[in-house]
Amino acid sequence: MNDNTIEKEKQKIASAKKMRDIMTTYYIDAMTAKENNKLVAWITSGGPVEPLIAMDIIPVYPENHGAMIGASKMGEDFCIKAEEMGYNNDLCSYARADISCAIVKGGPIGGLPEPDMLICCNNICGTVLKWYEIQARFFNVPLFIFDTPVCHTEYSPEIAKYVRTQIDEYISFLEKVTKKSFDYDRMAEVGKISYQGQLLWRKVLNTTAHCPSPMTAFDAFFFLALIVTLRGTQTTVDFYKELLLEMEERIKNGIGIVPNEKYRLLWDNLPIWYQLKWLSSKFSDHDACLVADTYTSAWCSSLKYIDENNFLNSIAEGYTRIYLNIGVDQMADQVIEMIKFYDIDGFVMHSNRSCKPYSFGQLDIKRIVESKADIPVLMIEADMTDPRAFSQSQIETRIDAFMEIIQQGK
Amino acid sequence: MIFAGIDIGSITAKAAIIKENRLIGTHVIFTGYNTLTASQKVFEELLSKADISKDEVKTIIATGYGRNSVDYADKALTEIICHGAGAHFLNPEIRGIIDVGGQDSKAILLDNNGKVINFSMNDKCAAGTGRFLEVMARALELDLDRLGEISLKADAPTNISSICTVFAESEVISMIAKQEKRENIIAGIHESAAARIATLATKIKIKEPVMMTGGVAKNKGMVKALENRLNCKILVSKSAQENGAIGAAVLAARY
Numbered sequence: 001m002n003d004n005t006i007e008k009e010k011q012k013i014a015s016a017k018k019m020r021d022i023m024t025t026y027y028i029d030a031m032t033a034k035e036n037n038k039l040v041a042w043i044t045s046g047g048p049v050e051p052l053i054a055m056d057i058i059p060v061y062p063e064n065h066g067a068m069i070g071a072s073k074m075g076e077d078f079c080i081k082a083e084e085m086g087y088n089n090d091l092c093s094y095a096r097a098d099i100s101c102a103i104v105k106g107g108p109i110g111g112l113p114e115p116d117m118l119i120c121c122n123n124i125c126g127t128v129l130k131w132y133e134i135q136a137r138f139f140n141v142p143l144f145i146f147d148t149p150v151c152h153t154e155y156s157p158e159i160a161k162y163v164r165t166q167i168d169e170y171i172s173f174l175e176k177v178t179k180k181s182f183d184y185d186r187m188a189e190v191g192k193i194s195y196q197g198q199l200l201w202r203k204v205l206n207t208t209a210h211c212p213s214p215m216t217a218f219d220a221f222f223f224l225a226l227i228v229t230l231r232g233t234q235t236t237v238d239f240y241k242e243l244l245l246e247m248e249e250r251i252k253n254g255i256g257i258v259p260n261e262k263y264r265l266l267w268d269n270l271p272i273w274y275q276l277k278w279l280s281s282k283f284s285d286h287d288a289c290l291v292a293d294t295y296t297s298a299w300c301s302s303l304k305y306i307d308e309n310n311f312l313n314s315i316a317e318g319y320t321r322i323y324l325n326i327g328v329d330q331m332a333d334q335v336i337e338m339i340k341f342y343d344i345d346g347f348v349m350h351s352n353r354s355c356k357p358y359s360f361g362q363l364d365i366k367r368i369v370e371s372k373a374d375i376p377v378l379m380i381e382a383d384m385t386d387p388r389a390f391s392q393s394q395i396e397t398r399i400d401a402f403m404e405i406i407q408q409g410k
Numbered sequence: 411m412i413f414a415g416i417d418i419g420s421i422t423a424k425a426a427i428i429k430e431n432r433l434i435g436t437h438v439i440f441t442g443y444n445t446l447t448a449s450q451k452v453f454e455e456l457l458s459k460a461d462i463s464k465d466e467v468k469t470i471i472a473t474g475y476g477r478n479s480v481d482y483a484d485k486a487l488t489e490i491i492c493h494g495a496g497a498h499f500l501n502p503e504i505r506g507i508i509d510v511g512g513q514d515s516k517a518i519l520l521d522n523n524g525k526v527i528n529f530s531m532n533d534k535c536a537a538g539t540g541r542f543l544e545v546m547a548r549a550l551e552l553d554l555d556r557l558g559e560i561s562l563k564a565d566a567p568t569n570i571s572s573i574c575t576v577f578a579e580s581e582v583i584s585m586i587a588k589q590e591k592r593e594n595i596i597a598g599i600h601e602s603a604a605a606r607i608a609t610l611a612t613k614i615k616i617k618e619p620v621m622m623t624g625g626v627a628k629n630k631g632m633v634k635a636l637e638n639r640l641n642c643k644i645l646v647s648k649s650a651q652e653n654g655a656i657g658a659a660v661l662a663a664r665y
Binding site for chain 2: 363370376381389391393394397398400401404405408409
C-alpha cells in the first residue's frame with residue numbers, strides 16, 4: 001500500500017463494519033420472527049420502543065426502511081408506484097415508499113416482515129396517524145396510537161397526565177396482543193439499558209466538538225440506526241461503547257475525518273439519503289466538515305427528562321418533548337446551543353419536502369440564527385427519499401456560493 | 411497586469427478584461443449547447459477585440475452555470491460572488507443586487523465593503539427569469555428586445571394568474587385570442603415575473619441602493635415593474651449583462 005492508500009485506510013471508521021453486521025442480524029431476526037415464535041411490531045421512529053423490548057417483541061421501523069430505500073436509490077420507483085395507487089406526491093416519501101413496498105414487497109431487503117401489531121406515536125408528525133391506519137387495515141392487525149400533544153413551551157400537568165395514562169394503556173394493549181403479562185422488573189432493566197444507550201450516543205456525538213472532528217454528520221446518520229431501532233438492548237450499549245472508544249482514539253491521534261478541516265458546519269433536518277456520497281465529497285472538497293446535526297441528536301435529547309431509576313414513570317415527558325414537538329423558539333434555542341458547542345461557521349438547512357414538522361418554521365429559525373449567531377445559513381430544497389425533488393446543479397451552486405461567503409469571512 | 415472573467419450562462423456567454431483596475435473590454439455571444447467551445451470563442455473574440463494576446467492575461471476566473479467546463483480558467487467561482495464583486499466595482503455604493511439571467515433569478519445582499527452576506531435564488535422554477543420572457547415574446551411573435559418599450563405603453567396590465575411558465579403561455583395565447591391589448595398583456599407578463607423576483611429580494615431584506623444585473627436588466631419594462639413591486643429605485647449599468655464576467659475579472663485580480 002502506498003502512503004495515499006494508508007492515509008485513506010486510517011481515515012475510515014473501523015466500527016462501520018460491525019454496525020453493518022449488527023443491522024443485518026437484526027433484520028434477519030425480524031424476517032425469521034415467526035419461525036422463532038416471536039412477534040413483530042412496526043413502530044414510528046419516535047415511539048416508545050422499550051416496552052416492546054421488555055416483552056421480547058421485535059421492533060421494525062418503516063421509517064428506517066424508507067431511509068434504506070432512499071440510500072439504495074429505489075425511492076423514485078416506490079414513490080411513483082404509490083402515486084399510481086392514488087397517493088399524492090405531496091405525501092411524505094417514507095409513507096409513499098412504505099405503502100407501495102408493502103404491496104410490491106421489493107426494496108433493498110425484499111420488503112419488511114409483516115407486522116403482528118402497529119405502534120404509532122405522533123410526536124414526530126400527524127402523517128403517521130393515517131399512514132399507520134392504512135397499514136393496520138392492509139395487514140389486518142391491531143394498532144396502538146400514542147398521542148403526544150404539541151408542547152410549544154411548557155409540559156403542563158394536563159399533558160403530563162394525558163400522556164402518562166397512555167403508557168398504561170399501551171402496556172394493556174401489549175398484554176392483550178401477546179397474551180402475556182407485562183414484566184415490570186424486566187421493564188426497569190430495559191429502561192436502564194435504554195438510558196445507558198442514549199447517554200453513550202450523546203457522548204459519541206459530542207466527540208465531534210473536537211477539531212479536527214473524528215467523524216462527520218454523514219457518519220452519524222449511518223451509526224444512528226442502532227439507537228433508533230434497538231434502543232433498550234445490550235447490543236446497542238456494547239456497540240456505542242466501542243464506537244466511542246474508536247472516536248476517542250482518533251481524537252488522541254489527531255485523525256480528522258475531513259483531511260483538511262477548515263470550516264465546521266451544522267446540518268438541519270433529515271439527510272438526503274440518495275445523495276450522501278455526493279454531498280459529503282462536495283463539502284469535503286471545500287475543506288468543510290459537517291460536524292453535527294439536529295436530526296441524530298434527537299435520540300439523546302430526552303435524557304434530561306428521563307429518570308433511569310424510574311423509567312416507566314418518566315418517559316412520558318421524554319417522548320413528548322422531542323425536537324419536532326416543541327415550539328420554533330425552543331428549536332432555535334437548541335440550534336444556537338449547538339452552534340456554540342460545536343464552534344460552527346455555517347448552518348446548512350435541508351428544506352425537506354416530505355417532512356412538514358421539520359421544515360415548517362425553518363425560515364424563522366434561519367432568521368433567528370442569522371441574527372443571534374451571526375453566521376451564514378444556507379437553505380437547500382430537496383427530499384429525503386424522493387430524488388425527483390433534488391436538482392443537483394442548483395444545489396451545487398448554492399453550496400459553492402455559501403462556502404465562498406464563509407471563506408471570505410474567515 | 412491583465413485579468414479576465416468568463417461567465418458561461420444558459421443563454422449567453424460573457425467575457426470581461428480588467429487592466430490596472432480599469433475595465434478595458436467586454437464581449438457577449440450565445441452559449442449554444444457546447445459550453446467549452448462557447449467559453450473559448452467568447453474569450454478569443456474579446457482578446458482580439460481588445461488587441462491582447464492570451465499570455466498577457468495573468469489570471470482567469472470562470473463563473474456561471476457552465477463554470478466547471480472552462481478548462482483554461484484558474485478557478486471557478488459562483489455567479490453570486492462574481493455579481494457581488496462586479497456590482498461593487500461598477501458602483502461601490504451598491505448594497506443590493508437583483509440578477510435576472512436566462513434561467514436563474516437571484517437577490518444578493520452586500521455589506522458595506524461590497525462582500526456578499528446573503529443570497530436567495532429561484533428553485534426548480536424558471537417563471538420570473540429570462541426564459542419566461544423568451545417564451546412570452548415567442549407567443550406574442552415579438553423580438554425579445556421590444557418587450558420592455560411596449561410594456562411601458564400599457565394602461566391596464568392584464569393579470570396573469572398561472573404560476574408556471576408553460577401554463578402562462580397558454581393563458582397569454584387565450585388573451586391574444588380575446589383581443590386584449592398587446593401592451594397590457596406584456597405589462598401583465600412583466601408584473602408576473604416581477605412578483606416572483608421580488609419575493610427573493612424581500613426574503614433577504616434587500617438594502618438600497620439596488621442594482622439590477624443580468625440580461626433581463628436591459629428590459630426597461632422589467633426594471634419598472636420591479637421598482638413598483640419593491641417600492642425603491644433600481645439602478646442599471648450599461649454593463650448589466652456582463653456584470654458577472656466583470657466581477658469574475660475583479661476577483662481574478664485578487665486571486
